[in-house]
Amino acid sequence: MNAIRKHLIQPIVDLWSLIVGLKVTGKFFCDKQVTVHYPRKVVRNEDLLAYRGHVELTPNPKDPVKPKCIACGMCAMYCPSNCLTVVKPKPPKPTPEEQKAIEEAKARGEKPKEPKAPREPVSFTYDYTLCSLCATCVENCPAGALRFSNDIYLAGSSRKDFFYDLLARLKGQAEKATKAGGAAKPAAEPAAAKPAS
Numbered sequence: 001m002n003a004i005r006k007h008l009i010q011p012i013v014d015l016w017s018l019i020v021g022l023k024v025t026g027k028f029f030c031d032k033q034v035t036v037h038y039p040r041k042v043v044r045n046e047d048l049l050a051y052r053g054h055v056e057l058t059p060n061p062k063d064p065v066k067p068k069c070i071a072c073g074m075c076a077m078y079c080p081s082n083c084l085t086v087v088k089p090k091p092p093k094p095t096p097e098e099q100k101a102i103e104e105a106k107a108r109g110e111k112p113k114e115p116k117a118p119r120e121p122v123s124f125t126y127d128y129t130l131c132s133l134c135a136t137c138v139e140n141c142p143a144g145a146l147r148f149s150n151d152i153y154l155a156g157s158s159r160k161d162f163f164y165d166l167l168a169r170l171k172g173q174a175e176k177a178t179k180a181g182g183a184a185k186p187a188a189e190p191a192a193a194k195p196a197s
């Protein structure tokens with residue numbers, strides 16, 4: 001009985017398994033190709049609309065070199081992986097005239113009007129090696145200043161290659177777009193975060 005199983009039944013089972021595997025291979029071989037032969041071909045921008053790449057800053061529509069970010073720090077506070085570091089600007093020192101006005105206001109018991117800090121962050125860095133792409137930062141930004149990039153061709157030789165200065169990146173994107181004579185935004189609008197269900 002064992003000999004029949006070994007020399008007859010088992011080869012039939014193995015052959016059937018091979019046929020099933022070849023059927024699957026044949027089906028996908030004949031189907032429309034969904035991958036590209038990189039680097040001879042690249043993914044079309046219109047196919048990246050739902051792609052969730054690393055986090056990046058969105059440009060200010062009035063001045064694309066600058067971010068929409070108002071340096072509130074909420075993204076860094078909510079990020080579960082501590083990927084984001086936002087350095088807020090300090091208010092400028094009051095001029096002698098302003099200082100005098102502040103002291104006079106204080107003497108009158110009024111609330112002095114002190115110089116306000118600029119809204120734009122001094123620096124905005126991001127460690128992609130820690131990011132889980134959870135979208136918490138994107139969804140909680142009150143200014144709509146964060147989004148996922150469509151940057152898919154990433155390569156590096158050390159972790160440091162994935163530590164991003166997002167302000168410098170935004171500036172580089174805007175300058176590149178200006179040189180190309182186009183709008184200062186990525187070729188394809190990156191994926192918006194979908195609320196967690």
Ligand code: SF4
Pocket residue numbers: 068069070071072073074075076086140141142143144145146
């Ligand atoms: S990106 Fe958004 S949440 Fe983060 S500091 Fe800027 S405005 Fe605040």
Ligand code: SF4
Pocket residue numbers: 055078079080081082083084130131132133134135136137138
């Ligand atoms: S996507 Fe998530 S893990 Fe990545 S930076 Fe934003 S909050 Fe942090």
